[in-house]
Amino acid sequence: MDKKQLIDDDLKYIWRPFTQMKSLEDASNRPIIIKRGKGIYLEDIDGNKYIDAVSSWWVNTLGHSNPRINKVIYKQAKKIEHVIFAGFTHEPVIKFSKKLVEMMNNNLKHVFFSDNGSTAVEVALKMAYQYQVLKGHSEKRKFIALKNSYHGDTLGAVSVGGIDMYHKVYKPLLFEIIQAESPYCYRCPVGCAKETCNIDCLSSVENILKEHSKNIAGIIIEPLVQAAGGMIMYKAEYITKLRKLCDKYNILLIDDEVAMGFYRTGKLFAYEHAGVVPDIVCAAKGITAGYMPLSVTITTDEIFNAFYDEDKDGYKTFYHGHSYTAYPLALAVALENLKILQEMNIEEYLKPKINKFSEQLEKFKKHKNVGDVRQTGMICAVELVKDKNTKEPFSYEDGIGKKIYLEGLKLGAILRPMWNCIYFITPYIITENEIEKLTGIAFQALNKVLPDKE
Amino acid sequence: MDKKQLIDDDLKYIWRPFTQMKSLEDASNRPIIIKRGKGIYLEDIDGNKYIDAVSSWWVNTLGHSNPRINKVIYKQAKKIEHVIFAGFTHEPVIKFSKKLVEMMNNNLKHVFFSDNGSTAVEVALKMAYQYQVLKGHSEKRKFIALKNSYHGDTLGAVSVGGIDMYHKVYKPLLFEIIQAESPYCYRCPVGCAKETCNIDCLSSVENILKEHSKNIAGIIIEPLVQAAGGMIMYKAEYITKLRKLCDKYNILLIDDEVAMGFYRTGKLFAYEHAGVVPDIVCAAKGITAGYMPLSVTITTDEIFNAFYDEDKDGYKTFYHGHSYTAYPLALAVALENLKILQEMNIEEYLKPKINKFSEQLEKFKKHKNVGDVRQTGMICAVELVKDKNTKEPFSYEDGIGKKIYLEGLKLGAILRPMWNCIYFITPYIITENEIEKLTGIAFQALNKVLPDKE
Numbered sequence: 001m002d003k004k005q006l007i008d009d010d011l012k013y014i015w016r017p018f019t020q021m022k023s024l025e026d027a028s029n030r031p032i033i034i035k036r037g038k039g040i041y042l043e044d045i046d047g048n049k050y051i052d053a054v055s056s057w058w059v060n061t062l063g064h065s066n067p068r069i070n071k072v073i074y075k076q077a078k079k080i081e082h083v084i085f086a087g088f089t090h091e092p093v094i095k096f097s098k099k100l101v102e103m104m105n106n107n108l109k110h111v112f113f114s115d116n117g118s119t120a121v122e123v124a125l126k127m128a129y130q131y132q133v134l135k136g137h138s139e140k141r142k143f144i145a146l147k148n149s150y151h152g153d154t155l156g157a158v159s160v161g162g163i164d165m166y167h168k169v170y171k172p173l174l175f176e177i178i179q180a181e182s183p184y185c186y187r188c189p190v191g192c193a194k195e196t197c198n199i200d201c202l203s204s205v206e207n208i209l210k211e212h213s214k215n216i217a218g219i220i221i222e223p224l225v226q227a228a229g230g231m232i233m234y235k236a237e238y239i240t241k242l243r244k245l246c247d248k249y250n251i252l253l254i255d256d257e258v259a260m261g262f263y264r265t266g267k268l269f270a271y272e273h274a275g276v277v278p279d280i281v282c283a284a285k286g287i288t289a290g291y292m293p294l295s296v297t298i299t300t301d302e303i304f305n306a307f308y309d310e311d312k313d314g315y316k317t318f319y320h321g322h323s324y325t326a327y328p329l330a331l332a333v334a335l336e337n338l339k340i341l342q343e344m345n346i347e348e349y350l351k352p353k354i355n356k357f358s359e360q361l362e363k364f365k366k367h368k369n370v371g372d373v374r375q376t377g378m379i380c381a382v383e384l385v386k387d388k389n390t391k392e393p394f395s396y397e398d399g400i401g402k403k404i405y406l407e408g409l410k411l412g413a414i415l416r417p418m419w420n421c422i423y424f425i426t427p428y429i430i431t432e433n434e435i436e437k438l439t440g441i442a443f444q445a446l447n448k449v450l451p452d453k454e
Numbered sequence: 455m456d457k458k459q460l461i462d463d464d465l466k467y468i469w470r471p472f473t474q475m476k477s478l479e480d481a482s483n484r485p486i487i488i489k490r491g492k493g494i495y496l497e498d499i500d501g502n503k504y505i506d507a508v509s510s511w512w513v514n515t516l517g518h519s520n521p522r523i524n525k526v527i528y529k530q531a532k533k534i535e536h537v538i539f540a541g542f543t544h545e546p547v548i549k550f551s552k553k554l555v556e557m558m559n560n561n562l563k564h565v566f567f568s569d570n571g572s573t574a575v576e577v578a579l580k581m582a583y584q585y586q587v588l589k590g591h592s593e594k595r596k597f598i599a600l601k602n603s604y605h606g607d608t609l610g611a612v613s614v615g616g617i618d619m620y621h622k623v624y625k626p627l628l629f630e631i632i633q634a635e636s637p638y639c640y641r642c643p644v645g646c647a648k649e650t651c652n653i654d655c656l657s658s659v660e661n662i663l664k665e666h667s668k669n670i671a672g673i674i675i676e677p678l679v680q681a682a683g684g685m686i687m688y689k690a691e692y693i694t695k696l697r698k699l700c701d702k703y704n705i706l707l708i709d710d711e712v713a714m715g716f717y718r719t720g721k722l723f724a725y726e727h728a729g730v731v732p733d734i735v736c737a738a739k740g741i742t743a744g745y746m747p748l749s750v751t752i753t754t755d756e757i758f759n760a761f762y763d764e765d766k767d768g769y770k771t772f773y774h775g776h777s778y779t780a781y782p783l784a785l786a787v788a789l790e791n792l793k794i795l796q797e798m799n800i801e802e803y804l805k806p807k808i809n810k811f812s813e814q815l816e817k818f819k820k821h822k823n824v825g826d827v828r829q830t831g832m833i834c835a836v837e838l839v840k841d842k843n844t845k846e847p848f849s850y851e852d853g854i855g856k857k858i859y860l861e862g863l864k865l866g867a868i869l870r871p872m873w874n875c876i877y878f879i880t881p882y883i884i885t886e887n888e889i890e891k892l893t894g895i896a897f898q899a900l901n902k903v904l905p906d907k908e
Contacts, residue, residue, distance in 0.1 A: 006548050013555050034537045064537075070535075077528070083488045122609055133623060
């Protein structure tokens with residue numbers, strides 16, 4: 001099949017995610033047909049290779065088409081691809097769950113499976129609310145969520161989202177939440193500076209709790225990085241202090257690690273940086289090294305036990321499930337992924353790469369349109385501004401992000417700036433040389449689109 | 455690893471779907487460890503084989519561990535397992551979408567991908583609501599849904615559900631809907647009899663529309679069979695007439711084919727039996743022949759075009775997506791699945807099997823506790839009652855379903871009666887001999903639990 005025909009058919013038959021379909025009339029917006037992947041590279045139908053600097057939506061960790069994982073999938077498919085997970089089980093899911101709980105080594109002990117980040121969040125919200133009901137607090141029916149947060153696209157997950165573009169239109173279908181300030185250090189909501197930050201922005205949460213805690217089931221956060229909101233990063237201490245507030249006001253801390261989990265921040269889960277343990281953790285994306293949808297919602301004995309009882313009328317049972325809940329194909333991959341990460345001694349393995357990124361980010365700082373450069377483990381972000389002093393952002397019409405994206409493609413990297421933010425979320429196997437190459441491409445693309453004065 | 459250790463670990467680390475975890479203290483409820491699957495059979499760790507009479511949650515169509523599909527997965531993994539689906543695309547998704555739209559051959563022309571049945575329904579609800587807003591009808595914000603319906607477990611899908619056990623506790627988190635009667639022929643809500651049915655139960659929908667249509671965005675149905683509600687079956691004519699009502703009152707018809715799609719009813723989609731076309735169709739389960747999560751929400755030019763425009767502020771864009779949206783691994787499988795089904799000439803292939811089931815169901819009819827025997831294509835159901843004349847159902851405490859399940863296991867079949875309903879939803883590749891064997895096992899299990907008078 002030829003390329004033109006494929007593109008025509010794509011546009012004719014497929015409605016693409018997060019996409020204004022009319023924008024595809026512009027040839028520069030046409031989807032690129034990927035025919036092959038290998039390590040950090042994706043190759044298109046014309047033979048062009050690109051560094052996958054976004055890990056294909058932040059999921060890939062061990063490189064594309066990893067030979068070891070490919071073999072595991074085939075081996076598992078030849079045994080059993082899927083079996084109903086009510087009443088039945090299988091070795092991969094048992095071994096994975098045990099290994100994960102042992103690796104966490106804290107009081108998060110019960111793993112509930114679903115299919116993606118959105119469903120992991122839906123499970124968490126339903127679980128938290130039902131827990132409160134079972135504890136006799138049916139008046140605790142609201143959640144706190146943060147501005148600029150993104151937790152997924154199903155309507156429960158949308159309800160706790162804080163990005164107007166994604167959420168506003170669906171308002172009448174959403175449940176009510178209370179929104180707190182975003183810990184957006186570069187644009188501090190309480191007017192502080194990074195250097196002297198004492199996590200004063202958390203007062204927004206505490207003020208809500210002072211007034212409303214008896215009606216609040218829990219708070220949901222993206223730990224350390226509000227990713228879709230524009231790679232907004234904040235200190236671990238925020239989570240440490242938030243944990244104390246949750247205890248003080250008797251609400252649950254729901255930690256959405258969908259993007260951060262499985263070592264993206266340098267540790268298994270981001271909450272570890274804060275030295276505390278949430279009540280419920282959601283994880284997905286990297287769980288299968290980037291191969292296929294799978295997610296977990298992990299919780300404590302305290303929550304699990306509240307549901308554990310004789311149950312005549314069903315209201316103590318947690319009713320949630322999907323056809324492919326804990327399907328063996330994905331669990332075999334997830335188990336192999338944990339083994340590989342352990343064999344790599346992943347925390348140590350990532351340190352020089354994290355340092356390399358840090359070193360390479362320096363060159364961006366002096367650019368006249370770079371307002372902020374930030375990094376959390378294997379996530380780096382460069383926020384562009386019209387004016388460094390006023391922090392005035394570029395407008396949508398400026399189209400800076402798209403221009404940089406197109407330059408990046410020409411230079412051999414998939415950069416997909418969000419808002420005005422260039423970011424790097426690469427597979428973990430990227431080498432130090434490749435980090436130099438990638439950041440060099442991004443810097444070149446930036447200077448092409450926004451030439452520096454000097 | 456030994457069996458006892460595996461079971462202990464399963465119970466210790468995993469929170470199972472739809473399961474009161476305390477019930478697993480009872481040894482007869484412990485999960486069975488499946489180590490292998492082949493065709494219609496699942497084999498446990500002790501070497502016991504079971505006919506998978508539930509197609510592992512109604513997903514398997516071509517048998518477990520299908521060699522042809524196994525090879526396709528491995529081949530695709532070696533090319534590219536996943537690539538971000540915004541801005542990028544790949545051959546399997548283009549070819550699948552084109553083939554599917556061509557097979558439907560009607561005005562459903564645009565395929566939106568997500569991960570499972572719940573998300574396919576969430577996409578449909580968001581799409582329908584936003585469509586009404588874009589058409590200037592922001593007052594059309596309610597949906598009609600049917601009693602006994604099940605559309606998934608994310609909170610949007612739960613909102614349109616009609617089974618109290620699954621949905622009641624979450625009420626404060628759900629959006630408001632208007633519930634219409636269930637077309638439950640055996641227990642007709644308007645007091646009619648099957649033989650003289652004139653679809654009078656649809657008056658419940660029309661009455662709602664007469665009063666509220668200007669506030670209603672759409673109605674969502676499970677076509678022909680309300681599956682999780684107890685394999686409740688109704689005539690295709692209901693859908694034919696409903697389509698007319700939707701046109702008359704200007705609301706959208708959302709057809710949740712998650713369980714029925716991909717030939718479960720004998721045709722590609724169940725709506726075909728009614729000779730009409732819905733505005734939005736959701737499909738999942740059998741789309742990958744039972745291998746892995748994938749779903750589609752398919753819609754018309756009319757709806758697609760309402761979103762197609764210059765879009766400065768984003769409110770005309772359909773904002774929905776998941777990390778693994780349209781991942782190549784699943785699409786390669788889905789494409790191969792369509793090819794296999796076509797090569798099999800699947801509609802003709804299923805006819806003798808459907809007839810065989812029909813013939814074999816006869817023996818159940820005379821049993822003193824069989825109230826109703828029903829069939830729609832490859833779905834068969836036997837509803838048990840305490841008393842045939844009064845139709846009095848067994849109570850939860852009678853535990854009839856569980857007893858039959860345990861007898862079935864002993865006899866070599868996975869029957870999982872729902873409520874008081876024994877059902878068969880087998881892989882399509884079941885042979886006529888195996889249909890005899892399976893229905894024989896079910897009949898024997900029934901007679902063991904509820905011995906017939908004669």
